[in-house]
Amino acid sequence: MARVLMTGFAPFGGESVNPSWQAVSRVAARRADVAAVELPCEFSTSLPALRAAIEEHRPSLVVCVGQAGGRAEVTPERVAVNLIDARIPDNAGEQPVDVPVVPGGPAAYFTTLPVKACVAAIREAGVPASVSHTAGTYVCNQVFYGLMHLLPEFPGVRGGFVHVPFSPEQVAASGKAAPSLSVDRIADALEALADTAVKTTEDLVVSAGAEH
Numbered sequence: 714m715a716r717v718l719m720t721g722f723a724p725f726g727g728e729s730v731n732p733s734w735q736a737v738s739r740v741a742a743r744r745a746d747v748a749a750v751e752l753p754c755e756f757s758t759s760l761p762a763l764r765a766a767i768e769e770h771r772p773s774l775v776v777c778v779g780q781a782g783g784r785a786e787v788t789p790e791r792v793a794v795n796l797i798d799a800r801i802p803d804n805a806g807e808q809p810v811d812v813p814v815v816p817g818g819p820a821a822y823f824t825t826l827p828v829k830a831c832v833a834a835i836r837e838a839g840v841p842a843s844v845s846h847t848a849g850t851y852v853c854n855q856v857f858y859g860l861m862h863l864l865p866e867f868p869g870v871r872g873g874f875v876h877v878p879f880s881p882e883q884v885a886a887s888g889k890a891a892p893s894l895s896v897d898r899i900a901d902a903l904e905a906l907a908d909t910a911v912k913t914t915e916d917l918v919v920s921a922g923a924e925h
């Protein structure tokens with residue numbers, strides 16, 4: 714039985730691949746203790762798919778991963794907000810604006826991953842990383858919020874969300890001037906993150922704050 718469940722997303726926004734799914738499936742191919750599941754980039758189906766994956770794999774750690782095109786680093790997310798405000802339609806053509814992920818739910822949830830220790834471990838593995846304080850208001854934030862809302866049903870299970878940059882192939886295919894990281898390096902980062910999260914329950918007390 715897999716100890717760690719990693720999810721990635723289907724391609725969206727006109728892309729033909731999503732490095733989050735490419736990287737988590739690569740980690741699962743490398744390691745018997747990691748299961749990878751692809752989530753649809755759809756507001757109506759992503760959270761039922763996440764619940765089904767947790768019920769199937771019964772992990773002790775859940776790491777959901779998504780693409781954040783334009784970011785240059787692997788960024789463990791600290792906080793999920795109870796807000797959907799879609800800039801573009803999802804893969805089902807839905808574009809909800811200013812609706813909660815969970816009606817009546819708390820405004821926000823914090824990750825239960827030790828994000829600072831994870832960032833230190835990812836850097837140690839040679840991959841650029843930093844803590845992020847916003848997962849946006851699109852499907853990734855929805856999945857992150859939904860995960861943190863769901864986890865109390867699974868006592869002892871910790872989890873959180875990580876955004877990753879474009880892959881070099883995506884940047885080359887579109888000609889956009891955006892930073893990128895190879896799928897192998899993203900996979901290295903996710904392995905370091907999972908290993909650290911499994912063994913670290915108290916996060917490092919170091920500054921990772923931001924003024925903006």
Ligand code: PCA
Pocket residue numbers: 722725731733754778779780781848849850851852853854
């Ligand atoms: N990134 C999007 C949704 C799916 C993905 O990989 C986001 O950041 O919301």
